[in-house]
Amino acid sequence: MIELFEVTKRFANETAVDGISLRVETGELCALVGTSGCGKSTTLRMINRLIEHTAGEIHLDGHPVRTFNEQELRRRIGYAIQSTGLFPHWSVARNIGLVPRLLKWPKARVAERVEELMDLLGLPMAQFADKYPHQLSGGQAQRVGVARALAADPDILLMDEPFGALDPITRETLQVELRALQARLHKTIVFVTHDMDEALLLADRLVVMRAGRIIQQGTPLELLRSPVDDFVASMLGGENRGLKEAALTPVSERMLPLSPRLISRSRVGRDATLHQALAVMFREHADRLTVVDDDEMPVGELSLRRLVGAGREE
Amino acid sequence: MRGWKRGVMIAVMREWRAPLVWGGLLIAFCLAMGELEPFYRLIEPDSRRVIYDRADFLTLLWRHLTVVGIASFFAIMIGVTAAVLVTRPAGRDFLPLVAQLASMGQTFPPVAVLALAVPVLGFGGVPIVVALLLYGLLPIVRNTLAGLEGIDASVLESARGMGMGRMQILAQVELPLAFPVILAGIRTSVTVNIATAALGATVGASNLGDPIISGIVNANTAYVVQGALLIGLLALTVDSLFARLQP
Ligand SMILES: Nc1ncnc2c1ncn2[C@@H]1O[C@H](COP(=O)(O)OP(=O)(O)O)[C@@H](O)[C@H]1O
Ligand SMILES: [Mg+2]
Numbered sequence: 129m130i131e132l133f134e135v136t137k138r139f140a141n142e143t144a145v146d147g148i149s150l151r152v153e154t155g156e157l158c159a160l161v162g163t164s165g166c167g168k169s170t171t172l173r174m175i176n177r178l179i180e181h182t183a184g185e186i187h188l189d190g191h192p193v194r195t196f197n198e199q200e201l202r203r204r205i206g207y208a209i210q211s212t213g214l215f216p217h218w219s220v221a222r223n224i225g226l227v228p229r230l231l232k233w234p235k236a237r238v239a240e241r242v243e244e245l246m247d248l249l250g251l252p253m254a255q256f257a258d259k260y261p262h263q264l265s266g267g268q269a270q271r272v273g274v275a276r277a278l279a280a281d282p283d284i285l286l287m288d289e290p291f292g293a294l295d296p297i298t299r300e301t302l303q304v305e306l307r308a309l310q311a312r313l314h315k316t317i318v319f320v321t322h323d324m325d326e327a328l329l330l331a332d333r334l335v336v337m338r339a340g341r342i343i344q345q346g347t348p349l350e351l352l353r354s355p356v357d358d359f360v361a362s363m364l365g366g367e368n369r370g371l372k373e374a375a376l377t378p379v380s381e382r383m384l385p386l387s388p389r390l391i392s393r394s395r396v397g398r399d400a401t402l403h404q405a406l407a408v409m410f411r412e413h414a415d416r417l418t419v420v421d422d423d424e425m426p427v428g429e430l431s432l433r434r435l436v437g438a439g440r441e442e
Numbered sequence: 443m444r445g446w447k448r449g450v451m452i453a454v455m456r457e458w459r460a461p462l463v464w465g466g467l468l469i470a471f472c473l474a475m476g477e478l479e480p481f482y483r484l485i486e487p488d489s490r491r492v493i494y495d496r497a498d499f500l501t502l503l504w505r506h507l508t509v510v511g512i513a514s515f516f517a518i519m520i521g522v523t524a525a526v527l528v529t530r531p532a533g534r535d536f537l538p539l540v541a542q543l544a545s546m547g548q549t550f551p552p553v554a555v556l557a558l559a560v561p562v563l564g565f566g567g568v569p570i571v572v573a574l575l576l577y578g579l580l581p582i583v584r585n586t587l588a589g590l591e592g593i594d595a596s597v598l599e600s601a602r603g604m605g606m607g608r609m610q611i612l613a614q615v616e617l618p619l620a621f622p623v624i625l626a627g628i629r630t631s632v633t634v635n636i637a638t639a640a641l642g643a644t645v646g647a648s649n650l651g652d653p654i655i656s657g658i659v660n661a662n663t664a665y666v667v668q669g670a671l672l673i674g675l676l677a678l679t680v681d682s683l684f685a686r687l688q689p
Contacts (some may be wrong), residue, residue: 215615
């Protein structure tokens, strides 16, 4: 668990972070979103003390970060950044093994762990272990960066726009993989991004920042349903945020039991999102869908009225 | 087995061809300068002697190497240390000063350093070592600074972020990454100093500069050619050695 209490960071002539309070529960992914320069990276780096906070308190599992030895603290916290910061003169395997070696793990255990991580991040050992960072594509380098951050199995992971420099397709692939990874590993993650779609996809808790302050925080759906002001609303995509909400809501939440009178031939999976259901309706000119389970067995139905949230009492 | 050994020999010879060739020529000329007497006679028909013989060339070469070696050793130690210190947080304040000194010092002629060193340090080997050290310091400082400052900031940030200590970052990240640039500075420093060391002959430090100075004083061009030839070959040998080391 990470807690920030009224944390402030002043640089010589500006206040980068201005009294923010935040609580990231264990196993939760918290996304910090905001325009460039609003203090996201500064907030992140105060957690592993790459930057020392000026005022307030930062606690990890109830202990102030200042009470830890700086280096030991950082070895317990994974850190991945946009430009990867891989060591160009080290092979992929050596880069990934950095923190375990700093922690003086026995050689064999480091090697084993490196192999495990390369496997986890889809980097075949035979193909990548001896490569150097300049021989990797952007996506591969970022996988190595994430593998290195996870190497010593830290409970906490700090990620600063890790996918920000990738092409849209690679970015999406890595986002989906990170989500799958997080579903397995349950790390406590603080994830900085300026890409709201990325944040909505990944975050359990969404924090919108502006000019060093937190404007609003909550679950993605809470923010989408009731943004506190026009800034948050426009960050969330303005009018488009309806569709984003639909993309976060599963069909099962709105479907009704199957009614015998009319079984639609158009179908949608129970685990699909309302956004996907809408797309099926649009494509198949249907205002009513049969909801099916994994075995294609009908389990309910969804009307357009229900989908958009009107006529709940139907 | 014998064929295998020969194969390795040939591979080594190929890799080290340039330094081997230049070094071989250097030794050959040192040993067999006398054989070239008819040639030097052409240059200097009127002189009584045409082969410098106040000391043998191998001895002069050895002294030349010693002077340059000692000066370069200290120049590397001091230069790299200084550049490392001024790039640490505590020494940052001195960075502009040192960087400026390093680039300005290069324009200061080594003869002037010698002229200033002799009154203080007297004649002999010490002033020339000091002059070479000071003169050779500059390319090393400049290149070490450039090498360290040129490291991608994100690499250093992630090194810190992973929990490496300052010394670990210096030894495992900064110096290895800056090494090619530092080595280039050392190469410049050493090769320039091989030529500059000849000036030592003017302050009583005997080395390959002797034939040159003596040739100038006695108007014997053959001596000058012999000194210049050996210094040139030495510079080429050392430079090709560095070229081989450069990653
Ligand atoms: N080391 C620093 N020294 C001075 N100002 C800084 C430093 N780091 C960041 N800042 C300033 O703090 C503000 C917030 O920066 P940052 O946290 O990097 O923003 P973000 O990551 O949201 O883009 C910016 O105005 C930036 O100029
Ligand atoms: Mg940033």
